[in-house]
Amino acid sequence: MATLSDRIFGGSLILLALAIFTYYTLWVVILPFLDPDHFLHSFFLPPVYAITLPLGGIAALFVLVGVFVATVMIKDRAKRKAKAKTK
Amino acid sequence: MVVCTKLVQWLAIAAFFMELWYGLVVGWFPINISPQLYQVLLPMPLYAIMLLGCYSLIAVGYQLMTFSDCPEAADEIKQEIQMAKRDLASKGFKF
Amino acid sequence: MAARLKDEESATGRDNKYSILLPTYEERENLPLVVWLIVKSFEESGHDYEVIVIDDNSPDGTLDVAKQLQNIYGEDKIVLRPRKAKLGLGTAYIHGMKHATGNFIILMDADLSHHPKFISQFIKKQREGNYDVVTGTRYLSGGGVYGWDLYRKLVSRGANFLAQFMLRPGASDLTGSFRLYRKEVLQHLMEVCISKGYVFQMEMIVRAKQHGYTVGEIPITFVDRLYGESKLGGTEIVSYAKGLLQLFATT
Numbered sequence: 001m002a003t004l005s006d007r008i009f010g011g012s013l014i015l016l017a018l019a020i021f022t023y024y025t026l027w028v029v030i031l032p033f034l035d036p037d038h039f040l041h042s043f044f045l046p047p048v049y050a051i052t053l054p055l056g057g058i059a060a061l062f063v064l065v066g067v068f069v070a071t072v073m074i075k076d077r078a079k080r081k082a083k084a085k086t087k
Numbered sequence: 088m089v090v091c092t093k094l095v096q097w098l099a100i101a102a103f104f105m106e107l108w109y110g111l112v113v114g115w116f117p118i119n120i121s122p123q124l125y126q127v128l129l130p131m132p133l134y135a136i137m138l139l140g141c142y143s144l145i146a147v148g149y150q151l152m153t154f155s156d157c158p159e160a161a162d163e164i165k166q167e168i169q170m171a172k173r174d175l176a177s178k179g180f181k182f
Numbered sequence: 183m184a185a186r187l188k189d190e191e192s193a194t195g196r197d198n199k200y201s202i203l204l205p206t207y208e209e210r211e212n213l214p215l216v217v218w219l220i221v222k223s224f225e226e227s228g229h230d231y232e233v234i235v236i237d238d239n240s241p242d243g244t245l246d247v248a249k250q251l252q253n254i255y256g257e258d259k260i261v262l263r264p265r266k267a268k269l270g271l272g273t274a275y276i277h278g279m280k281h282a283t284g285n286f287i288i289l290m291d292a293d294l295s296h297h298p299k300f301i302s303q304f305i306k307k308q309r310e311g312n313y314d315v316v317t318g319t320r321y322l323s324g325g326g327v328y329g330w331d332l333y334r335k336l337v338s339r340g341a342n343f344l345a346q347f348m349l350r351p352g353a354s355d356l357t358g359s360f361r362l363y364r365k366e367v368l369q370h371l372m373e374v375c376i377s378k379g380y381v382f383q384m385e386m387i388v389r390a391k392q393h394g395y396t397v398g399e400i401p402i403t404f405v406d407r408l409y410g411e412s413k414l415g416g417t418e419i420v421s422y423a424k425g426l427l428q429l430f431a432t433t
């Protein structure tokens with residue numbers, strides 16, 4: 001049995017995934033087939049954003065990962081230099 | 088066998104679907120695609136990435152929920168440490 | 183192949199001998215306890231065994247403790263193969279294997295995070311499927327980890343998911359280090375594998391599969407009594423990712 005906090009966090013990851021899936025599926029797959037004046041349209045941005053926003057998100061993710069790896073490598077190099085000096 | 092690494096396998100699958108998608112968008116195939124369907128078709132690569140991401144979140148979330156915390160194992164080892172110490176001492180072991 | 187035939191001839195497996203390799207550094211507290219539990223486990227199961235202690239010149243006197251244990255349990259059961267300096271895990275296994283007289287090798291941590299009671303299950307599993315490798319898994323039901331916080335569990339699970347997704351290794355726990363190997367299989371894999379740390383354990387399983395060796399699994403519990411001593415920071419995450427990508431591109 002997992003601890004309570006593990007189960008809550010794991011469960012919220014699953015709910016988050018289901019929410020993203022539902023929203024994006026409605027936006028990208030369902031909306032094009034509805035009438036232009038259907039009430040669902042009011043909950044979503046224009047279709048262009050269904051492409052630009054995720055692309056922006058992916059780009060941001062790449063930048064974040066790059067920055068993370070770079071900082072780790074710079075720190076490691078500094079540590080190794082410090083070690084070499086003490087030796 | 089040497090060339091067919093996991094990386095190559097994944098690239099092959101991705102390339103196949105990208106090709107298929109591109110062909111449909113550009114109109115290689117003799118199929119009539121309604122304007123609505125075409126609008127659905129355009130963001131499909133992103134939709135696939137979204138599916139992958141959601142699948143990953145669900146998998147990791149589920150695995151986290153079922154990751155056993157086994158406090159019994161910790162209790163058991165604590166008790167056995169006491170047993171071991173007593174028995175070793177009786178055999179003349181100096182801690 | 184010869185070893186495999188011999189196994190099938192002896193249904194009882196009584197002519198098997200199991201060598202447990204214990205690389206130690208600063209384990210004077212834990213070594214007597216883990217050895218006691220190993221002896222207990224083998225006395226209950228009745229298999230032939232030896233414990234090979236490979237101490238890397240610990241300043242805390244781990245080797246003296248090991249000598250005391252040798253006096254208690256005998257030189258045939260407790261074998262000491264110390265080294266001059268702290269040389270790392272991979273070379274410790276190679277060094278220990280050179281002196282091992284068993285036809286099976288068991289690798290485990292000496293710090294009590296791996297419980298010797300599982301050894302008899304490793305042996306049983308090996309004989310059920312005549313496996314070349316049996317690996318302990320924390321991720322199947324019956325297994326688990328004690329003493330990790332949410333962050334550590336999340337990173338562990340995420341890292342394992344990535345590896346499963348990218349490599350499809352056919353084993354659920356790639357970074358665990360509680361395993362049983364057929365001796366010549368371990369020798370072969372040690373020659374082939376080049377990584378270090380977590381990635382080393384992962385590479386061993388992936389290469390085992392690549393070379394057509396069979397891998398069995400049993401659930402184990404991992405009790406982290408020294409939580410916080412082994413770090414899991416940016417450095418570890420990046421080196422894991424690097425190792426994973428290397429395996430992704432080469433296997």
Ligand SMILES: [Mg+2]
Nearest residue numbers: 291293295296
């Ligand atoms: Mg350990």
